[in-house]
Amino acid sequence: MPQKVSASKFMPAKVNYTEKLQKINIYLATVFLLLWIFVGIFATLVVIQSVKQGALNGILGKQQPPKAQIEPQTEADLPGVGTVNIACVESALSQEAIGKIFQKGDTSDLTAEEKSKLDPCLIEKESVTP
Numbered sequence: 001m002p003q004k005v006s007a008s009k010f011m012p013a014k015v016n017y018t019e020k021l022q023k024i025n026i027y028l029a030t031v032f033l034l035l036w037i038f039v040g041i042f043a044t045l046v047v048i049q050s051v052k053q054g055a056l057n058g059i060l061g062k063q064q065p066p067k068a069q070i071e072p073q074t075e076a077d078l079p080g081v082g083t084v085n086i087a088c089v090e091s092a093l094s095q096e097a098i099g100k101i102f103q104k105g106d107t108s109d110l111t112a113e114e115k116s117k118l119d120p121c122l123i124e125k126e127s128v129t130p
Helices: 017-053 086-092 095-104 112-121
Strands: 075-078 082-085 122-125
Antiparallel strands (some): 082 122
């Protein structure tokens, strides 16, 4: 006759799953915290680099010194004439007469009246070398 088999032989022993779940939980928490530590370090480095480059100057209130203003030029060298006052030449001569001076390179095409208007505007005459 067959022997009676008790149910305890076929049933596995009770395993304590809470210990395994606690170990997995500690492992996952450690990975999670390390990940956020790296993210925090990266974000801190980005902010530090932005401050060094001046990206946050508007927010932090640092004002840059004003840039030097460039003054308009008042004198110029005209070819074949010399150094002249720009405002004086523009008021004394027409645009066509100024264009003639630049095209020809001297005042030979100007009329006597235009030459007389140009004389007060000369600051330094160009020396003629043969």
